[in-house]
Amino acid sequence: MAPKRLECAHEPVPAATVIAVLINPTGLNAENELRDLQASARILGVQFHILQASNDRDFDTVFATLIQLRAGALVIGNDPFFFSRSGQLGALTLRHRIPAIYKPGEFITAGGLMSYGGNTRDIYRTAGIYTGRILKGEKPGDLPVQQAAKVELIINLKTAKALGLTIPQSLLLRADEVIQ
Numbered sequence: 790m791a792p793k794r795l796e797c798a799h800e801p802v803p804a805a806t807v808i809a810v811l812i813n814p815t816g817l818n819a820e821n822e823l824r825d826l827q828a829s830a831r832i833l834g835v836q837f838h839i840l841q842a843s844n845d846r847d848f849d850t851v852f853a854t855l856i857q858l859r860a861g862a863l864v865i866g867n868d869p870f871f872f873s874r875s876g877q878l879g880a881l882t883l884r885h886r887i888p889a890i891y892k893p894g895e896f897i898t899a900g901g902l903m904s905y906g907g908n909t910r911d912i913y914r915t916a917g918i919y920t921g922r923i924l925k926g927e928k929p930g931d932l933p934v935q936q937a938a939k940v941e942l943i944i945n946l947k948t949a950k951a952l953g954l955t956i957p958q959s960l961l962l963r964a965d966e967v968i969q
Contacts, residue, residue: 908939
């Protein structure tokens with residue numbers, strides 16, 4: 790989903806030549822995600838800068854660097870550390886006027902511009918079902934691996950207006966939800 794997030798982040802700011810990605814360097818999926826994002830950045834013809842945060846103190850440095858780079862957008866990597874701080878990240882991106890995209894959740898309601906990812910309720914529902922199956926005696930290793938069945942694109946037009954952005958109609962038509 791990371792390459793799609795990059796593509797969606799670039800659409801409202803097509804003139805942007807620099808896009809940053811925020812990753813947790815201690816995260817398990819960071820290397821794979823970066824490889825996919827770098828390939829997408831080449832296709833879009835944008836410079837790609839990697840920013841790292843693994844604790845709350847790193848956020849000040851990240852946002853100062855974003856401003857210094859004059860980044861046109863920020864893609865937030867898929868990591869539990871960021872998910873637990875999605876509201877904080879949404880508010881920071883709005884305060885620093887950085888168009889950003891992450892996963893659905895608090896991020897979008899706290900001021901994030903867009904979210905793209907699996908439906909959080911469906912993911913928790915599946916986790917609950919699996920927990921029940923394990924508690925009834927099934928072995929975790931015998932359960933099939935599942936991925937999100939539904940991916941959602943949510944756009945916050947209130948944030949777009951605050952950032953002075955016009956969201957392209959093509960992106961709005963693909964959105965599952967538009968927050969006025």
